[in-house]
Amino acid sequence: AQKxxxxxxxxxxxxxxxxxxxxxYETRDTTYYLFWYKQPPSGELVFLIRRNSFDEQNExxxxxxxxxxxxxxxFNFTITASQVVDxxxxxxxxxxxxxQNDYKLSxxxxxxVTVRA
Amino acid sequence: NAGVTQTxxxxxxxxxxxxxxxxxxxxxxxxxYWYRQDPGMGLKLIYYSVGAGxxxxxxxxxxxxxxxxxxxxxxxxxxxxxxxxxxxxxCASSYxxxxxxxxxxxxxxxxxxxx
Numbered sequence: 106a107q108k109x110x111x112x113x114x115x116x117x118x119x120x121x122x123x124x125x126x127x128x129x130y131e132t133r134d135t136t137y138y139l140f141w142y143k144q145p146p147s148g149e150l151v152f153l154i155r156r157n158s159f160d161e162q163n164e165x166x167x168x169x170x171x172x173x174x175x176x177x178x179x180f181n182f183t184i185t186a187s188q189v190v191d192x193x194x195x196x197x198x199x200x201x202x203x204x205q206n207d208y209k210l211s212x213x214x215x216x217x218v219t220v221r222a
Numbered sequence: 223n224a225g226v227t228q229t230x231x232x233x234x235x236x237x238x239x240x241x242x243x244x245x246x247x248x249x250x251x252x253x254x255y256w257y258r259q260d261p262g263m264g265l266k267l268i269y270y271s272v273g274a275g276x277x278x279x280x281x282x283x284x285x286x287x288x289x290x291x292x293x294x295x296x297x298x299x300x301x302x303x304x305x306x307x308x309x310x311x312x313c314a315s316s317y318x319x320x321x322x323x324x325x326x327x328x329x330x331x332x333x334x335x336x337x
Contacts, residue, residue, distance in 0.1 A: 140325060142328075148310070148331050149328065149330050149331065150314075152326070152327070155324075155325050196264055209267055209270060210267070210326060212257075212264035212265045213264050214262075214263055214264045215263070
């Protein structure tokens with residue numbers, strides 16, 4: 106079963122629009138970690154944020170913000186006032202911390218964001 | 223400030239050939255991972271290692287082998303290349319221990335084509 110679902114395959118916006126990326130996860134662990142990674146056209150994977158399951162505070166970092174809701178098993182990501190440089194594939198990932206899981210990451214399929222000038 | 227270094231960056235193989243993808247990290251991380259990324263898909267875990275001398279299968283291990291003789295190096299071997307192994311391969315490392323789950327740091331990837 107898919108542990109991380111990113112229902113949006115592609116999103117296209119005009120510069121300065123806001124864009125929200127959805128991520129829904131599934132786990133039986135009580136302690137787990139959620140991550141967002143960015144993959145720009147150059148191909149490397151860039152870590153954006155890590156959140157553990159006990160910290161439901163929303164977080165803002167510059168134009169990026171994250172909304173973590175355990176009740177709906179969602180960890181959504183918003184880019185405010187998007188810029189062309191935000192064009193990338195964004196991946197949500199889950200790490201389940203039970204010892205037998207060895208902190209492996211389960212990735213969603215990714216959402217391709219295209220920001221047009 | 224090298225981080226995770228993968229070599230080669232690109233490679234074309236013929237069906238049935240063998241090759242080793244190299245991965246080295248200089249952050250003294252205990253955990254290392256190999257993923258493959260197929261077009262339009264997320265990353266799938268091939269193999270991982272929790273320390274030197276210890277390796278384990280991930281989600282898609284068939285057709286691959288790994289070894290971890292040192293903390294720094296985690297090579298991935300393809301024994302008999304098949305077209306289905308055409309993909310981009312990423313190596314990653316992290317420090318993880320009891321109660322600590324740090325982000326994985328990724329290399330730049332190896333783009334492999336099997337023809």
